[in-house]
Amino acid sequence: MGRHSLPHRSGAGAADPRPRPRRRTVAVATVLVLVVAVGGAAAIGGGLFSFGSSCQDSAVRITVAASPDVAPALREVADQARERDITSDGHCIDVTVTARESYQVAASLGSGRSAGVQAWVPDSDVWVDGVAARSRAIQVTKAGNVASSPVGVAMVPSAARSLGWPAKTYTWSELADASTRDDRLRLGAADPAHSATGLLALTRLGGATDGTRSGGIRAAALAKNLSPRTSDNDHQVLDTLPRDSSGAEQTDPKRNQALFLSEQAAFVHNSSSDRGLGLELFYPKDGSPRLDYPFTLVDRPRLSTDESRAALRFMTLSGESAGQRVLQRHGFRTDDDEVSGALVAKAGGRAPQPFDRTAAEPLPEKAVEETLGTWTITVQSARITAVVDASASMAQPVPGTDRTRMDVTKAALLQALATFTTEDEIGLWKFSTRLDGDRDYRVLVPTQRLGDREGGNAQRARLAAAFNGLKPVPNGATGLYDTTLAAYEAATSGYAKGRFNALVLLTDGVNEDPGSISRADLVSRLRQLADPQHPVPLIAIAVGPDADKAEVEEIAKATGGSGQEVSDPSQIHSVILRAIVRAAALSRG
Template sequence: MAGRHSASRTKSKSKSTSPVVKYGAVGLAALLVVGAGGYFVFDRLGGGGCDSTTEYVVAADPSIAPVLTAVTTEASAEDLGCRSFRIEAASGMDPLGAPGQQGGPDLWIPDSTQWVAKASSGTGTLFDVAATSVAATPVVIAARESEMPFFATWTSALQLPGLRIGDPLTSSVSVAPIVGALWEAAAGTVAADAVPGALVPIAQAQAANMHQTDASARFAAVTADGGIAIATEQQVAAHNQDDASTKLAVTVPNTGAVFLDYPVVATASGTEHADARAAGVALAEVMGTESGRVALSQSGFRGPDRAPLDAGRGVGEATVLTVSDPAATAQVLRRYAVLALPSRALVVEDVSGSMAETAGPDTRIALTVQASETGAMLFPDNAQLGLWAFSIGLGGNGKDYKELAPIRRMDEMVDGVSHRQRMTDAVRMLPSLVKGGTGLYDTTLAAFRNVKEGYDPSAINSVILLTDGANEDPSSISLDELLATLKREQDPARPVIIVTIGITDDADAAVLQKISAATGGTSHIARTPAEIPGVFVDAMRSRATS
């Protein structure tokens, strides 16, 4: 084929798993071959007016690659300005789709402008967008027909137990609900701190649910077991068209929807850049023709104007939610990445005599037990947890601490009983142990060393310490000695953080803050009984800032 690129020039081809879209209203006038390297278009050269065509390589998101292939194949060479397009499937910032590579594509069509912003921030390059959008589709909530819950906000959707969301760190579809929730927080629709809190259980479940990273896996899970999944309107429309027996309903919250917009980015460099940009404009124009609009609609895409799909498909009109502060989104995702790491934590609970004092309708220890049981539910099966109790002399032989459950995976079975159940049983023993004074400093150091000794490099290693008082053991090390020892023994390459939780104003907040700060952890105070359960969520969330 005459032109600027030969097949040998194309590097890093990505194998596509997307099905070829069939069109009834659009006849293919050229041969479309799907091979291991992607989608190859052999354009006709005899269309009159073009003695030859110039080929441009387009790295496009797999969801839209078949549509682009069909439309550019149908278009005449003259309509394309004596150009042809080789459409290659590339997800996100796949090496084929990443701009600026030697031998890379001339044009890049990711599914969202968010990828362009990410590439720009990562390389310091301001990329040239030839067309802001060639198609659009809103991110929606999918469920079995007649089983769709009502959602006022994306924040409430994120809080639904068992949400099938995929991986927000690698998918613009999966991150869209978070973007929507951040919009709601910025608009004052939900509390400013509601979004980070809602992400804690999702992130903690992420490692255990990575098999649902693509929409088809999420659809299969919803079809089999119910619940809801995050997907695009286009993905659901294609699913319903292909499998009428498992049709899914779709909705978006009252606040609106985040749309994927499929921009066209000119990525060729040097003297070839201007020609590539013009080719990108021509590609967008042909997608905006009648044939292009029909092809998009038949495969479930909206046009760049975001007009609703016909025949009652999809969610209809929806307010467009956009990222008002990209830096805030990036910060939340950085926190999410830390939260998504598995947990390895030793929970250390104060059982000194003061924990028997009344706190509202219950005692401090009763409320702590309730909060501990609630907090444990945040941890998935792949988390590793252990439990100690402490008061002066509790462990015998001068020790102020006693192991109630060793650190093990929550799903580990011992003598036919799961470790999760053993943790629950151990927590419920705490009230029977209440007596004596608070042996805080020796216990803290011993817990730190215990976690460090069994350090797991694939997890967040921490001590979660709850107390309602100050150190009362006259034979223990001093606070200065404790802080100095923690700093000296902390290994930056194998960090163990201490998260402290003070129960009521009787807790020595200043001391707890110093202990946490010495290891890069955070400190929290539950000043009223009602606040005690919430501090567990805060403690989990704090891992992202340590």
């Protein structure tokens, strides 16, 4: 079959021949000697690539945790290695592959707990990057990729044809509009907090990559609509589809008609003898994000040289012809430049669907974290109090604009407000020095449900008016320490079970109240108040060049939160969302 050829169900057909950027190969063999702390010559001389060893010495045993979708294929590769007496440094390699959900391994490694494995193959880089971003995490080292699979929107035939499949193609934005226009297309997904498929698709579908306010609002709206139709993982979400084309299941509102799904998952579903309805797959024309199955060494400094080399030798087997054939039989792509028409057809693709169109670049980590932050507060509902610096320095102009720090901060807070639902509880404090008698702070809007009404005025409207009314206090200094303690005491005493609780503090300066408690005393009191069973992370954001990031980091970490720094107040909304992701991960870990 020719390059990119894809058979129609009733004959042969050619796919879109448009060029696309060349992506990295499935296994990056050139990293072998870079990852292991030995010279290349020593590796080759030591038998890393030896196939002729008699395996007289005991085997080197390696355990690999792999995403459940790729684990069966890697087990076959491991079995082949034993059958062929594949060696590394003259030792046979004996690899045990265990199927483990990627998010569970990421949570363990991110919290500093050993996963009991020497290597890890999650379904996406997003998990490895998330672990690497956490300060207490066990070291993870990406060494290559064993396979890939694009993410699209799979539909039961009736739903697909109602949208014009296969002739009509869609962008992610157009699919978003189609999925929210009415109830005819019931869209489900695996939980984006547990599934890279769900997370990457929601990031593209929500438009979070465009960096605009409308993109963030669309992501929040989609998350709200999607949340009742999610399942814990990619396997379970397939059980939400109708099982046949007749009867009540087709019209059952609890049954999904469309899913975020990888090509490989659709391939396996359509290949199953008890699949129920087959699936048709839409490949968005503005590019599909990819599951990329990074082969990752776990805690490399503690691995022996034999273990490191054996693990990497196993990785190279997946890139050799025998290993690639195994992966292809399981529905994975092993070469992004040579797309198997048979694989695509079995997965439910068909020309002119742009099955060979990949995203030009991987989704930015920032966009993925913002989407996950939006998802976290949408699904859990949130109880968040914002504490905003109103000292005189907030009247300073933001370089390159005609607006002050306070102007841009207010705009960022209003943007954030638009993404919360009526079930979220949001409040607002402001602080400077001696705003209310001897107190450095004032409660402008108590923390309540956005849908609550008092005197005919909804909480959302009160907050919007309070945000718009924020003004710097003339000659006001920064009463940071006393305010932080008082706000955190209030946040912990008002803890709401089942919600994401947090305190968001924004300041453009350092503590300027000589009569306040000391920083050491503040940190000590925050540690006493923080309760891991009822987490309320402090998300402290240093705004502008006068703030002290090290100070806000120290204060925030005492609560399990994080200190952030922004040079431009317009970045506040995205920083809050990313900080929510990390705070939520810490509370789960």
